[in-house]
Amino acid sequence: MIKTEAIILKSADSNEVDRLLTIYSEKLGKINISAKGVKKLESKLRYSIEAITYVQMILVEGKNFLILKDAFILDQFSNIKKDLEKIKIAKELVDLIDEAIVGEERDEEIWKLILGTFKKINSENITNREVSDFKNRLIGLLGYNPDEMKEIENLY
DSSP: OEEEEEEEEEEEEOSSSOEEEEEEETTTEEEEEEETTTTSTTOTTTTTOOSSEEEEEEEEEOSSSEEEEEEEEEEOOHHHHTOHHHHHHHHHHHHHHHHHOOSOOOOHHHHHHHHHHHHHHHHSOOOHHHHHHHHHHHHHHTTOOHHHHHHHHHHO
């Protein structure tokens, strides 16, 4: 059994009653987990697994994925979800996190960066410069030189 804090990045249907969640967790890094039975009307986890939500989770080993057993919402980032511009920024960051971070590797600095950035987006207006700073810091924490990455982007 693993107890960890996490931000739910994405949620996708797995079958009739299950969902597959992509999360970035404090203890495990970016992973996919299975949320069994959460689409049932009587599921107590139904409202705890929305994308862009900060939760404390209890996970257990499953055959192919870790399975979500319990979740407690720490922050729903409700100001993000009420503002279209903030939703766009959060979606852009989620996509970047999902594409840039490949393996299940725990990194405390990346965790602090992601959590801090979502909290900041939720509490105040964030500028394009701050979004760019997030991208550069994430790329740097992943071991790449942000300036070289910009040159590669310009090639395509």
